[in-house]
Amino acid sequence: MKHAGYRREGIGSRFPLDLPALLGPARDEFRWRDDRCVALETGRAAIGWLIDALGLGPGDRALLPAYVCEAAVAPFRLRGVDLDFYRVGANLVPDGEDATSRLTPRTRLLMVVHYFGFPASREALSGMPEAENLVRLEDWVQGPLSAGALADESFGDYRVLAWHKILPVPDSGLLIRGAGVPPPPHSPPLRAPRAAFFGRRLVAKSLKALAVKITGGAPRGLYRPLFDAAESAAGAGAPVRMSRFSRRLIERLPLGAIVRRRRENFRRLADALSDLPSLTLLRSDLPEGVCPLGLPVRLPDRDRVLARLVAARIYPPVHWALPAEVDPAAFPEEAALAAEELTLPVDQRYGAEEMDFIAGQLREALAREGQGGAL
Ligand SMILES: Cc1ncc(COP(=O)(O)O)c(C=O)c1O
The missing domain is CATH 3.40.640.10 (Type I PLP-dependent aspartate aminotransferase-like (Major domain))
Structure with a gap:
């Protein structure tokens, strides 16, 4: 299987920090x-x-x-x-x-x-x-x-x-x-951002940005443990406020252009995969106003196909392993979907070249798994 050599940090992995923005x-x-x-x-x-x-x-x-x-x-x-x-x-x-x-x-x-x-x-x-x-x-x-x-x-x-x-x-x-909804009765006070989440993610994103800039690739071992540690700290304790740092960034990012790029990528990838019999597009249409998270698809042999994509440094997230409170026997359709879902990356870092690469790698992976993707 080919590697995404032109993007050694991989496609769909976490965002590095955007300092210019x-x-x-x-x-x-x-x-x-x-x-x-x-x-x-x-x-x-x-x-x-x-x-x-x-x-x-x-x-x-x-x-x-x-x-x-x-x-x-x-x-x-x-x-x-x-x-x-x-x-x-x-x-x-x-x-x-x-x-x-x-x-x-x-x-x-x-x-x-x-x-x-x-x-x-x-x-x-x-x-x-x-x-x-x-x-x-x-x-x-x-x-x-x-x-x-x-x-x-x-x-x-x-x-x-x-x-x-x-x-x-x-x-x-x-x-x-919502407009007209009275304020909730107990509005708790908010403490400052936490080093355990905000701090770790800021450092991890900065390290990743630096690594991508210097080496063109990204040694994951450098920043991944920090992302994982931040994730395990998320949600613990009383809720804290968002950092001014992130707010400043959101105010400076070209949000309209980001939405347009995501929509273009979604359409290109959806078109490129529409003829594959063993893959179902969970969403094939793209209504006005939608900014897609990714292109969600359904694959019977999801985990093996995912392993092949990861080997090609394409990192599509899975949504989701259902929480323990959801009984799969009571919700068989949702459980089956959770076992087969994969969200292909369409984000603003990428364009036509990466979408075609993902489509090609997915076809190859399906063909190798005997699921009919033509090479
Ligand atoms: C639908 C949905 N709701 C809530 C959350 C929680 O968001 P966060 O990870 O920002 O805490 C997630 C996270 O994946 C989500 O996908």
């Missing part, structure tokens, strides 16, 4: 609504802060989609809030009837996830339960640059966003309170 002029393409926003360390810190601000804890329940990640569940678990799950099926459409049937008198929060940056349809959202004292939280962590994440109108009382999955920022999380 940090030193450039402010573009202010992102509008901060300070009166209704709380900026935090991560998406999970934002969810945790909301749980605390609403005063939820043991004895309360939250209703989440059955296709969800460990990081979104952790803030509830940490605070002793019990969890129920509703079906979204293989197409990731929230099932309002199922969600309604799982409401209990103790259910205080309903979460909807907008997967991969694509908004859940209005029709699906209109079928979701409503109840007095039920707070609705929309999770846009995978699509903070999609139009719906910041739209004036929203389905939820609150929205949670984070940028560090799609931008080169060390820390980021944002909780937005």
Whole structure:
């Protein structure tokens, strides 16, 4: 298998720090609504802060989609809030009837996830339960640059966003309170960014930027342990605020151009893979306003294909290993999807050449696994 020699640091790995952007002029393409926003360390810190601000804890329940990640569940678990799950099926459409049937008198929060940056349809959202004292939280962590994440109108009382999955920022999380929603009763104070998360990620990203610049490649052993240590510190303790460093960077990055590049890459890669019988594109259309996290696909032999891609230094994340609270027997469609999903990189660091390289390597990997990709 060929290596991505022109990008020895690999395709789809973590973003190095973008120093030129940090030193450039402010573009202010992102509008901060300070009166209704709380900026935090991560998406999970934002969810945790909301749980605390609403005063939820043991004895309360939250209703989440059955296709969800460990990081979104952790803030509830940490605070002793019990969890129920509703079906979204293989197409990731929230099932309002199922969600309604799982409401209990103790259910205080309903979460909807907008997967991969694509908004859940209005029709699906209109079928979701409503109840007095039920707070609705929309999770846009995978699509903070999609139009719906910041739209004036929203389905939820609150929205949670984070940028560090799609931008080169060390820390980021944002909780937005909807227009007309009264402030939560207990708004906890926010402490300064933590060395254990922000500090480690800042150093790791700087090391990576330096290594890529000097060697053209990136000795992963240098910075990877720092990224891993930061990840294991995420979500611990009381939520802290986002750094001014990341805010400054977000204000200076060319967000519009980033969205356009991601959309171009998504289209090119989706077209290049559309004829493969053993691969299903989870999203093939790209509606107006969507900023895709990646190109999510479904592959029966995912783990073996993934190993081949990694050998070619292509690093597509898996979304997700489902948390222990989701019973695979009760949610077989979501469990099957979790076992087969792979999110191919389409980010702004790359262009047509890398998309064609990914498509070529994927075809080769499928052919070698006997899954019909022509070489
Ligand atoms: C849908 C969703 N919600 C919440 C989170 C938690 O975000 P963070 O990693 O910023 O804490 C994630 C993280 O992967 C996510 O994918």
